[in-house]
Amino acid sequence: MIRRIHVDVRSSCRLLGTVLKYLSLTLLFPTVVALFYRENPLPFLVALVVTVAVGTGLERLEPDPSLEHREAFLLVALTWLVVPMVGTVPYLVAGTGTIAHPVNALFESMSGFTTTGATVMGDISVETHSRSIMMWRQLTQWLGGMGILVLMVAILSELSVGGTQLIREEAPGIQVEKLTPRIRQTARALWLIYACFTLAAVVVYYGLQLVGLAENMTFYNAVAHALTTLPTGGFSPEGRSVEAFEPIVQWAVMLFMIIAGTNFALYWYAWRGHPERLTSNTEFRSYLLSMGVVGGLLSVLLFLGVGLAITPEYVAAVPGSLERSLRHGLFQAIAIVTTTGYASMDFNTWSESTQAILLFAMFLGGSAGSAAGSIKIIRWYVVQQSIRRELFTVVHPNAVRPVRMGGTGDVIDEQAIHSIFVFIALFLTLFVVSTVLLFLDAHRTAGLELSALEATSATIATLGNVGPGVGVVGPMNSYEPFSRAAKLYMVFLMWIGRLEILSVLVILTPAYWRS
Amino acid sequence: MIRRIHVDVRSSCRLLGTVLKYLSLTLLFPTVVALFYRENPLPFLVALVVTVAVGTGLERLEPDPSLEHREAFLLVALTWLVVPMVGTVPYLVAGTGTIAHPVNALFESMSGFTTTGATVMGDISVETHSRSIMMWRQLTQWLGGMGILVLMVAILSELSVGGTQLIREEAPGIQVEKLTPRIRQTARALWLIYACFTLAAVVVYYGLQLVGLAENMTFYNAVAHALTTLPTGGFSPEGRSVEAFEPIVQWAVMLFMIIAGTNFALYWYAWRGHPERLTSNTEFRSYLLSMGVVGGLLSVLLFLGVGLAITPEYVAAVPGSLERSLRHGLFQAIAIVTTTGYASMDFNTWSESTQAILLFAMFLGGSAGSAAGSIKIIRWYVVQQSIRRELFTVVHPNAVRPVRMGGTGDVIDEQAIHSIFVFIALFLTLFVVSTVLLFLDAHRTAGLELSALEATSATIATLGNVGPGVGVVGPMNSYEPFSRAAKLYMVFLMWIGRLEILSVLVILTPAYWRS
Ligand SMILES: [K+]
Ligand SMILES: [K+]
Known part of the structure; x- marks a missing residue:
C-alpha cells in the first residue's frame, strides 16, 4: 500500500x-x-x-526527511490544519465565552493562524476572557504571519503556485538545489525583519501613550496590536477595534499596516544597501497607488456625506471634516487592501454603495511576499499588462510583445502569466460557489438574516483572509450567528485561501498521489 | 492629416x-x-x-472599399452605434410614452439591436404604443441577432477577439484570404438557418393557439415572440412577459430559447449531414449541462419554498408543485443562461439568495456562434480545463500538457486560451467599475433606491445583454427610474458588451490609429 503511492507522507509529518x-x-x-x-x-x-507530545511523536516517524515538491505541498496543507487545531486547546481549557465550543474555538484559531481576523467571540474584552487568552489570540496571528512569509517567499514561489514564482527573483537567499536549506536561510532573514518591525510598532504605539497622546494605549494594548498589525491580522482585544484609540494612533497604525502589506524581500534588499529596489518596485508602486485611489474615493464620499447611511454613534461627525474623512477613508482603504481588517469606525454605518467599494477592494490584496491575503496586487498588475498587450496584438496579430515589469523591464514568463489567470479564476469560482452555499445555509439558520451584500462579504472576508465584512459580519460584529456547518465551511475557506488555493487543491487530485 | 493615420475610415463608413x-x-x-x-x-x-439618405451618402465615400483588420473593427463599432441611433426615429416620431424622450429612445433602440431586452418603457402594451411600434421594437432584436451571428461567426473569430478564434474551426464557409467574400457566404448560410427557426417558432407558438392550448397567443403575439426568441432578445409586447401565456407555451419557448443559444454553425453541419457534430460538441454539452444544473438548483429551491421571499400574485402556488417548480426553475435558468431574459414568473418574488444564483448565472452566457451575450460557455470550459491542467503541472513541473476540447480532442491554441482569460478579466473589470458608478449615481437620483444586488444586476444585465435584473430592474419593471447619465452609460455597456468589449476598446487605443 505504502509502495503504491509516491508521496512520502512520513517526511511531511516528520517536518x-x-x-x-x-x-x-x-x-x-x-x-x-x-x-x-x-x-x-x-x-x-x-x-x-x-x-x-504530538510534535515528538511525529518527529520519530522518519530519521532523515527529504522535502520534494509533493511532500512540500502536503507539509504546507497539514501545517495550517494541525497547528490551528492544536491552537484551540487554550480556548477549550479556559472554557469562557462562545469560543469554549469546539467549532467556535477552531474558527477563532484558524482565523488567527491564517491572519484572517474574523471572530466568533460574542464579547471581545479582557474582562470576559483573560488577558492571557486574549494575548494568545493575538499571538496566533503573529505566528501565522511568520509562517506565511516563509511560505510565500521560500516555498510557494519555489513550487510555482499561482504565479508566485514572480516573487522568486526578488527573494533573498542563495539559490540551492534542495528546498530545506533555502527555506531555513530565507526564514531567518525574513523573521529578523518581521521581528524588528513588530518591535518598532510596540515602541511607536506605546510611545504615543508615554508622551500623553494616547490614553488607552497601555503597554498590553501596544504589544497586542503590534502582534496583529505586522501579520496583517486585525485581531484586537478591544471590541471596537482601532476606533477605541485616538486619531494619532490610527495614523500610526496606518503606517504599520502599509509596512506590513509590502513585500518583505524588498526590506531585505533595502537593508543590504539597495533601497531603490523598494522604491522602484512595480508591485510596491501599484500597491501604494491602489490604496491611494480607494482611500481617496472613500474619503470624498465620506466628506460629501454620500458615504454614510446613518450617523455613526461613536465617532465625531465625518461629513465636512477634512481630517476625519481622510483618516477614516484612508484607514479603511489601507486596512482592506492590506487585508488587515482593522476598523477606525464602524463601516456598517456607511451606505451600501460605499460598502460595495470596500467589498471590491477586498479582492485586491496586499503585496506578494507579505502576510497579506486575497488575490494580491502583483497578479492584478500582470492582468492589467496582459490586457494592454492584448489590445495591441489584436490589431497587430503578427507582433510578438512580451509582458514586462514596470520598474526593471524584466520580461514576465508566459507560464507565470497563465498561472496567475488560472489562480484568479479559481479564486473567483470558489468565491461564487461559497457565496451561494453560505447564503442558502443562512435560510435554515435561526436568527440569521443575511443580505446579498452580507453573504458576499462573509465569503471574501474569509477566503481573502481579510476578516470583517459588512452588516452581520461587520467590523464590530461577530461570525457567531452562522450555523456550525457554515462556520466549518469558513474554516475551510480561510485555510484554502491562505494557502493560495492550489496548494490545497493539488493534494485533492488523484494525479498528485500517482507517480 | 488623412495620410498620417493608417486606418481607412472611409472604407468602414462606405460599408x-x-x-x-x-x-x-x-x-x-x-x-x-x-x-x-x-x-x-x-x-x-x-x-x-x-x-x-444616410446610407446613400456614406456609400458615395469610397468606390472600392477593402476591409482589412482595422477597418473591420471600426465598421463593427460604428454599425452597432449608428444603426441603433437611426432605429430611434420611429419612437421619436410616434412620440408616445416614455420612449418619446431621445435618451429613452436610444436606450430602447440599443437594447433592441444588441438583443439585450432591457426596457425603459413605462407601460408595455399595444394600447399605449401602437401595434406597429411594438412590432418594430421586436424587429430590432431580430435584426440585431442576425448581425451578431455574422459578427461572431465570421468577423470577430477572424479577428481573434477574446478567443473567438475557437469558433473559426467550427464555422461554415470556405477559407478565403479577404474578409468580405467570406462574410457574405457565411452570412447567407446562417441567416437561412436563423430564418427557418424563426418561422418554426411562429408555427409552433401560433399552432398552440390554433389547437386551443394557448388562448392569448394570437398571430401577432406569435410573430412578436418568435422575433425575440431566436436572437435571445427577450422583448415582449406583453408587460408580464411570458408569464402572460399558458404553461404549454412556456415549455415551447424554453425549447426555442435552447435552440437560439446554440452555436449556429453546428446546425449548418447537422443540415449538411453531420448531426454528430452537434451532439458531440463540447460547448453544446456544457451549455445543456449548465442550464440543467442551474435549473435543477432553482427548481429544488422553488419546490421547497426556500426560493420564494413573498407569495407571487399572478401564478399558481409554486412550492410543493413539481410541474410548476420545474417549469419556473428551468425556464428562468434557460432564459438567463441563454441571456434571453424572458420571465415565466416575476422573480422579484424570489428570495435574495435565489436571485443571487440567477445573477451569477448571468455571467455564463450561451454558446459562442449564437446571438447570446455575456461571457459564454466555451470560455468557461477553457478556464475549467486550464485549471485542471494547472493542477497537474504544478505537481509535474516538467510535464507539457496541452488543453484540449472534450469532444474532438483538438488541442486549444495557447494564444486563444490567453485571449480568453484576458477577455474575462476585462469583462469583470468593466463589471466592477460600472457597478460602482451606477450605484453611486443612484444616490443622486430622486426616486431611485438601489440595493447592492439591484445595482449589480443592472450592470451585468446590460453588459451581458441579458435584459432584466432583479428588484428595481426586475423582469416586470423598467430601467426608466435611472438618471439620464446612467441610462447613457448603460447604452455604452450594452454596446461594448455586445461587441465582445475588445473590438470597442481597440479603437480607443492610440496603437490602433498608428501604423
Ligand atoms: K486580516
Ligand atoms: K437578452
Whole structure:
C-alpha cells in the first residue's frame, strides 16, 4: 500500500512535528502573561504538553526527511490544519465565552493562524476572557504571519503556485538545489525583519501613550496590536477595534499596516544597501497607488456625506471634516487592501454603495511576499499588462510583445502569466460557489438574516483572509450567528485561501498521489 | 492629416452605408403592420427616408472599399452605434410614452439591436404604443441577432477577439484570404438557418393557439415572440412577459430559447449531414449541462419554498408543485443562461439568495456562434480545463500538457486560451467599475433606491445583454427610474458588451490609429 503511492507522507509529518515543537516554545509567552496578571496558566500548559507530545511523536516517524515538491505541498496543507487545531486547546481549557465550543474555538484559531481576523467571540474584552487568552489570540496571528512569509517567499514561489514564482527573483537567499536549506536561510532573514518591525510598532504605539497622546494605549494594548498589525491580522482585544484609540494612533497604525502589506524581500534588499529596489518596485508602486485611489474615493464620499447611511454613534461627525474623512477613508482603504481588517469606525454605518467599494477592494490584496491575503496586487498588475498587450496584438496579430515589469523591464514568463489567470479564476469560482452555499445555509439558520451584500462579504472576508465584512459580519460584529456547518465551511475557506488555493487543491487530485 | 493615420475610415463608413441601405428595407415590415392595423405609418416612413439618405451618402465615400483588420473593427463599432441611433426615429416620431424622450429612445433602440431586452418603457402594451411600434421594437432584436451571428461567426473569430478564434474551426464557409467574400457566404448560410427557426417558432407558438392550448397567443403575439426568441432578445409586447401565456407555451419557448443559444454553425453541419457534430460538441454539452444544473438548483429551491421571499400574485402556488417548480426553475435558468431574459414568473418574488444564483448565472452566457451575450460557455470550459491542467503541472513541473476540447480532442491554441482569460478579466473589470458608478449615481437620483444586488444586476444585465435584473430592474419593471447619465452609460455597456468589449476598446487605443 505504502509502495503504491509516491508521496512520502512520513517526511511531511516528520517536518510537521518539528513545526509543532517550535510552536510549543511560543506557548511560554501567554504563560508568562498569565503569571504576570495572576491568571490561570493551565490553558497554555495543557496546550504545551499536547504540542510537545504530538510534535515528538511525529518527529520519530522518519530519521532523515527529504522535502520534494509533493511532500512540500502536503507539509504546507497539514501545517495550517494541525497547528490551528492544536491552537484551540487554550480556548477549550479556559472554557469562557462562545469560543469554549469546539467549532467556535477552531474558527477563532484558524482565523488567527491564517491572519484572517474574523471572530466568533460574542464579547471581545479582557474582562470576559483573560488577558492571557486574549494575548494568545493575538499571538496566533503573529505566528501565522511568520509562517506565511516563509511560505510565500521560500516555498510557494519555489513550487510555482499561482504565479508566485514572480516573487522568486526578488527573494533573498542563495539559490540551492534542495528546498530545506533555502527555506531555513530565507526564514531567518525574513523573521529578523518581521521581528524588528513588530518591535518598532510596540515602541511607536506605546510611545504615543508615554508622551500623553494616547490614553488607552497601555503597554498590553501596544504589544497586542503590534502582534496583529505586522501579520496583517486585525485581531484586537478591544471590541471596537482601532476606533477605541485616538486619531494619532490610527495614523500610526496606518503606517504599520502599509509596512506590513509590502513585500518583505524588498526590506531585505533595502537593508543590504539597495533601497531603490523598494522604491522602484512595480508591485510596491501599484500597491501604494491602489490604496491611494480607494482611500481617496472613500474619503470624498465620506466628506460629501454620500458615504454614510446613518450617523455613526461613536465617532465625531465625518461629513465636512477634512481630517476625519481622510483618516477614516484612508484607514479603511489601507486596512482592506492590506487585508488587515482593522476598523477606525464602524463601516456598517456607511451606505451600501460605499460598502460595495470596500467589498471590491477586498479582492485586491496586499503585496506578494507579505502576510497579506486575497488575490494580491502583483497578479492584478500582470492582468492589467496582459490586457494592454492584448489590445495591441489584436490589431497587430503578427507582433510578438512580451509582458514586462514596470520598474526593471524584466520580461514576465508566459507560464507565470497563465498561472496567475488560472489562480484568479479559481479564486473567483470558489468565491461564487461559497457565496451561494453560505447564503442558502443562512435560510435554515435561526436568527440569521443575511443580505446579498452580507453573504458576499462573509465569503471574501474569509477566503481573502481579510476578516470583517459588512452588516452581520461587520467590523464590530461577530461570525457567531452562522450555523456550525457554515462556520466549518469558513474554516475551510480561510485555510484554502491562505494557502493560495492550489496548494490545497493539488493534494485533492488523484494525479498528485500517482507517480 | 488623412495620410498620417493608417486606418481607412472611409472604407468602414462606405460599408456602414450598405448596412443602412439593407436596414431601410426592413422598415417596410412595420409599415405593412401599421397599414394592416390602420395605424399611422409615418414613424417608419420618416425612418426609411433617414436611413436611405444616410446610407446613400456614406456609400458615395469610397468606390472600392477593402476591409482589412482595422477597418473591420471600426465598421463593427460604428454599425452597432449608428444603426441603433437611426432605429430611434420611429419612437421619436410616434412620440408616445416614455420612449418619446431621445435618451429613452436610444436606450430602447440599443437594447433592441444588441438583443439585450432591457426596457425603459413605462407601460408595455399595444394600447399605449401602437401595434406597429411594438412590432418594430421586436424587429430590432431580430435584426440585431442576425448581425451578431455574422459578427461572431465570421468577423470577430477572424479577428481573434477574446478567443473567438475557437469558433473559426467550427464555422461554415470556405477559407478565403479577404474578409468580405467570406462574410457574405457565411452570412447567407446562417441567416437561412436563423430564418427557418424563426418561422418554426411562429408555427409552433401560433399552432398552440390554433389547437386551443394557448388562448392569448394570437398571430401577432406569435410573430412578436418568435422575433425575440431566436436572437435571445427577450422583448415582449406583453408587460408580464411570458408569464402572460399558458404553461404549454412556456415549455415551447424554453425549447426555442435552447435552440437560439446554440452555436449556429453546428446546425449548418447537422443540415449538411453531420448531426454528430452537434451532439458531440463540447460547448453544446456544457451549455445543456449548465442550464440543467442551474435549473435543477432553482427548481429544488422553488419546490421547497426556500426560493420564494413573498407569495407571487399572478401564478399558481409554486412550492410543493413539481410541474410548476420545474417549469419556473428551468425556464428562468434557460432564459438567463441563454441571456434571453424572458420571465415565466416575476422573480422579484424570489428570495435574495435565489436571485443571487440567477445573477451569477448571468455571467455564463450561451454558446459562442449564437446571438447570446455575456461571457459564454466555451470560455468557461477553457478556464475549467486550464485549471485542471494547472493542477497537474504544478505537481509535474516538467510535464507539457496541452488543453484540449472534450469532444474532438483538438488541442486549444495557447494564444486563444490567453485571449480568453484576458477577455474575462476585462469583462469583470468593466463589471466592477460600472457597478460602482451606477450605484453611486443612484444616490443622486430622486426616486431611485438601489440595493447592492439591484445595482449589480443592472450592470451585468446590460453588459451581458441579458435584459432584466432583479428588484428595481426586475423582469416586470423598467430601467426608466435611472438618471439620464446612467441610462447613457448603460447604452455604452450594452454596446461594448455586445461587441465582445475588445473590438470597442481597440479603437480607443492610440496603437490602433498608428501604423
Ligand atoms: K486580516
Ligand atoms: K437578452
